[in-house]
Every structure is written in C-alpha cells, then in structure tokens.
Amino acid sequence: MKKPSFESICVHEQAIEITTQPQQMPMMATSSFRFSSIDEGIRIFKGEQTGDVYGRYGNPTIRAVEQKLARMAVYGSDLEAHGILFSSGMSAISTLMLSILNQGDAVLTQGNLYGGTTELLMKTLAPLGITPIFTNLKDLNNVENHLKQNQEIKLIYFETPANPTLECVDIKAINELARKYGKYTAADNTFSTPYLQQPILMDTDFEIHSTTKYLNGHGNSIAGIVISKHIDLMKDTVWKNMKLLGTNSNAFDAWLLNLGLKTLVIRMDKHCENAMNVAKFLENHEKVEKVNYIGLATHPDHLTAKKQMSQFGGMISFEIKGGLDAGISFMNKIEFCSLAPTLGDIDTLVLHPASMSHVNVPKELRLQNGITDGLIRLSVGIESVEDIIADLEQALQ
Numbered sequence: 421m422k423k424p425s426f427e428s429i430c431v432h433e434q435a436i437e438i439t440t441q442p443q444q445m446p447m448m449a450t451s452s453f454r455f456s457s458i459d460e461g462i463r464i465f466k467g468e469q470t471g472d473v474y475g476r477y478g479n480p481t482i483r484a485v486e487q488k489l490a491r492m493a494v495y496g497s498d499l500e501a502h503g504i505l506f507s508s509g510m511s512a513i514s515t516l517m518l519s520i521l522n523q524g525d526a527v528l529t530q531g532n533l534y535g536g537t538t539e540l541l542m543k544t545l546a547p548l549g550i551t552p553i554f555t556n557l558k559d560l561n562n563v564e565n566h567l568k569q570n571q572e573i574k575l576i577y578f579e580t581p582a583n584p585t586l587e588c589v590d591i592k593a594i595n596e597l598a599r600k601y602g603k604y605t606a607a608d609n610t611f612s613t614p615y616l617q618q619p620i621l622m623d624t625d626f627e628i629h630s631t632t633k634y635l636n637g638h639g640n641s642i643a644g645i646v647i648s649k650h651i652d653l654m655k656d657t658v659w660k661n662m663k664l665l666g667t668n669s670n671a672f673d674a675w676l677l678n679l680g681l682k683t684l685v686i687r688m689d690k691h692c693e694n695a696m697n698v699a700k701f702l703e704n705h706e707k708v709e710k711v712n713y714i715g716l717a718t719h720p721d722h723l724t725a726k727k728q729m730s731q732f733g734g735m736i737s738f739e740i741k742g743g744l745d746a747g748i749s750f751m752n753k754i755e756f757c758s759l760a761p762t763l764g765d766i767d768t769l770v771l772h773p774a775s776m777s778h779v780n781v782p783k784e785l786r787l788q789n790g791i792t793d794g795l796i797r798l799s800v801g802i803e804s805v806e807d808i809i810a811d812l813e814q815a816l817q
C-alpha cells in the first residue's frame with residue numbers, strides 16, 4: 421500500500437509500544453479500542469476472548485483501580501473480590517439496587533443514611549415498586565422481626581458509621597441474621613474506607629464507597645465503587661447494568677482516585693488523630709451541648725465501633741447551645757475551615773445537615789435520627805490541629 425500522506429500521519433494514532441511497565445499508571449483516555457482483525461472482534465464480542473471494546477464497558481485505567489480497591493477490601497484474608505467503578509457513589513448504589521432488586525421486593529434500612537440514598541429509595545425506587553423500610557438496625561430483635569414477618573425483604577442496606585450522627589450498626593450480627601433468613605446485605609463503607617473497616621470480611625455481600633470522599637481524599641474526582649465476593653454476579657449482572665444504565669466511571673476520575681489512594685494510610689492516620697483531638701476540645705467546651713464522635717467513650721456506639729473498626733475516623737458532629745441560630749452564627753464566623761458540602765478531603769470542612777445535605781429528607785425522619793436543626797458536621801482535615809481548633813474556638817466565642 422502507498423505510504424500515508426502528511427495529513428493522515430497527523431490524524432492516525434501511532435501504535436503505543438509498551439516495552440517496560442510505566443512506573444506511574446498512565447491514563448487511558450479513549451472511547452474505543454481497535455481490533456487487529458474481524459475475527460478478534462467477533463471473539464471478544466462473543467466473550468470467547470477478553471479484550472477492551474468500548475469505554476462505557478471498561479478500560480485498563482479503571483480496571484487497575486477496581487482491582488486495587490478489591491484487594492484492599494479483602495486484605496488479610498484468602499477471599500477474592502471483584503470491584504466495579506461507577507461515575508459516583510450514587511450511581512454505585514443505584515446500579516447495585518437495580519441489579520439485585522425487582523418490583524415487589526423490599527429493602528430493610530435505617531433512617532440516618534446519606535441523604536441522597538434516602539431520596540433514591542423514596543423517590544426513584546419506591547415508584548418502581550421497590551419498598552424501603554426505615555427502621556432501627558441497632559435493635560437486632562426488631563431486625564429479626566422484620567425479616568420473619570416480611571418475605572419481600574431482599575436486601576438489608578446499612579451505613580456504619582452513619583452520616584451525620586456517627587451511629588454504628590453491628591455488621592457481624594446483621595450479617596448473621598441475613599444468612600439465617602437468606603437475604604443480601606450491602607454496607608456503605610464511605611466513612612471508614614477499607615483501611616479502618618472491612619465489611620466483606622464480616623460476611624457482607626456488597627461493600628460500597630463514594631470514592632469521592634476519603635479514598636480520593638483531595639476533592640478533585642467523583643466516583644463510586646461496589647466490591648463483592650459474588651464474582652459471577654458482579655461480572656454478569658452488575659456489570660451488565662452498569663453498561664446499560666451508562667453509570668460507568670471514566671479514565672480521568674479513576675486516575676485521580678488512584679493518585680489519592682497512594683497516600684490513604686498516612687492521610688487516614690492523621691484524620692483520625694486530629695479528629696480525636698478536636699472531639700476532646702469540643703467535649704470540654706462550655707458552648708457545646710453534645711459531641712458525636714465514636715472515638716469518645718461517651719458515644720453510645722463507641723464499643724460497636726471499637727469491635728469492627730481499627731480507628732475511629734475523621735468525622736464528628738456536634739450541637740451548639742442555642743440551636744439553629746447559634747449554629748448559623750457559628751458557621752458564619754468560620755474562617756480557616758471551609759463551608760463545603762462534601763467530606764473526607766484533606767481540608768477541614770464544615771456543613772449544616774438540616775439545611776444542606778439532608779434538606780430534602782422529611783423533617784420527621786431527620787429528627788427521629790438525631791439530625792436536629794442545630795447539628796453541625798465536621799470533616800476534620802489533615803492540617804495542623806492547632807489551626808483547626810483555633811478557628812473553632814474563635815467561631816464558638
């Protein structure tokens with residue numbers, strides 16, 4: 421064949437030669453992959469040969485991050501797990517639910533979930549005939565009664581520690597009940613990361629993360645993951661639904677997540693240490709009514725947390741004396757920390773759940789779960805703890 425012209429050389433991709441492995445993971449930004457022959461294309465499409473096809477189905481950068489997170493989730497055991505990365509924590513949760521639930525099924529869950537998850541259950545899944553049941557998952561007799569009386573429950577969905585009151589459920593005990601009655605369990609492990617807590621090793625079927633938070637840690641990528649030891653179910657049903665709903669992640673967010681994961685351990689150690697110091701400061705402050713931090717022996721779920729977590733995390737919530745007005749005036753005086761509706765970043769972030777993250781959750785459900793009008797949530801960062809405490813002190817004054 422004739423040699424290509426100058427303009428064609430500009431347009432066509434030069435084949436990538438990979439001779440030695442790159443020391444840092446490259447970002448594979450491509451929407452499709454090229455077959456070397458029609459036969460290869462046919463074999464890959466039929467599933468007789470593995471190979472990347474189209475960016476929505478997966479990509480080597482995304483896969484490397486999925487595999488790293490799956491290894492972290494089952495670290496310390498002989499289990500194998502499979503992870504699928506999604507475009508956000510919410511798409512991880514919604515794709516999993518649409519993969520394992522059908523019309524007529526019910527989900528047993530708690531009232532104090534991430535606000536978006538509560539809304540997903542009430543506004544998207546309930547109209548499809550999938551019924552959410554919000555109950556107290558800390559009361560195991562209550563959980564067992566539900567399971568005994570309601571055959572329609574297919575999934576127990578929990579978050580521990582939960583947003584924003586840091587309530588904890590006993591993961592092992594919930595899973596034992598789930599096994600007894602033949603139900604699936606899913607745990608949103610966003611607040612802990614697999615470094616502090618490993619729900620799959622406690623027999624949870626599906627572990628979910630909004631990787632947007634601690635796993636990325638730098639506030640510059642949005643993604644979510646589902647990890648499970650049910651490898652066939654993940655590779656067939658969940659992957660198929662990701663592909664068809666289009667809830668896949670992308671190379672750039674996966675690449676940023678990978679960069680964040682490299683420092684997970686040193687970040688988490690510092691988050692935990694700073695949070696403990698901030699919690700002790702708040703607990704002794706005359707203007708503070710109540711502090712929710714699971715590292716404090718005064719938290720009602722301190723022992724549950726201690727049993728299933730290696731450290732207590734970086735999240736705190738607290739109530740200032742004087743309710744809503746005092747809370748709002750406190751937040752307006754914050755200078756060093758940021759008022760931002762996310763968590764798990766290296767910077768200290770302050771949020772008012774009643775008017776921000778939980779504004780669309782029915783007030784009754786919110787109050788029943790301790791999300792009062794005066795509650796303030798702190799995601800304690802990795803800055804100097806003296807600077808964080810100085811800012812809180814001046815804002816409380």
Ligand SMILES: *Cc1c(COP(=O)(O)O)cnc(C)c1O
Pocket residue numbers: 508509510511534536537579583608610611630631632633642643644763
């Ligand atoms: C943020 C968050 C989510 C949702 O994740 P996105 O990445 O924002 O979609 C789910 N669960 C918890 C506990 C969260 O903090």
